Amino acid sequence: MTGRAAPPLLTTAYLEAAALHYLERFASSRANLRRVLLTKARRSLAHHGGEREEAEALIEAVIARLAGLGYLDDAAYAEMKTASLIRRGGSRRAIQAKLAAKGVAAETVRAALEEFDPEAERAAAWALARRRRLGPFRPPAARAAHRDRDLAALARAGFPGEIARAVIDAETTEADPADDPTRDMA
Structure with a gap:
């Protein structure tokens, strides 16, 4: 005995309730919600039996209904x-x-991503550096010793080399867009 209750029988009502419960807690794409519901369906089918194709049809109907109601976009x-x-x-x-x-x-x-211009990417790199305490957010005595490591962290995060170098090699955090007092006045 695993201590886990038997999964509910797979019905449209159960799948819709499970989908709504998931969407109350998390924003989701259609494909992600489909994966979540398929996991629930597999558990139910393994316990109660049934056909996977029927479960997939029920899931598609629930997703179409929720998309029609505006819950999935x-x-x-x-x-x-x-x-x-x-x-x-x-x-x-x-x-x-x-x-x-x-x-x-x-x-x-x-x-x-249309509005994700180079300035937004630079601001994102600064945000990551601030959050991870890289480059100018490190204590001054440790900056030189960790420069390559900090550059590598931004590169692994997907930032272009020129942006990574500009952020890591900045002398102070004054270039950080978050420090700009006029940025929210637009």
């Missing part, structure tokens, strides 16, 4: 996720990879 999800990842210090490449992993179509990702 891949374009809005991509824009929201892009803005969030930029604030956290995500590079263009990292954002593309994360959205692709969530099943967002390439055209939708491109549309969400």
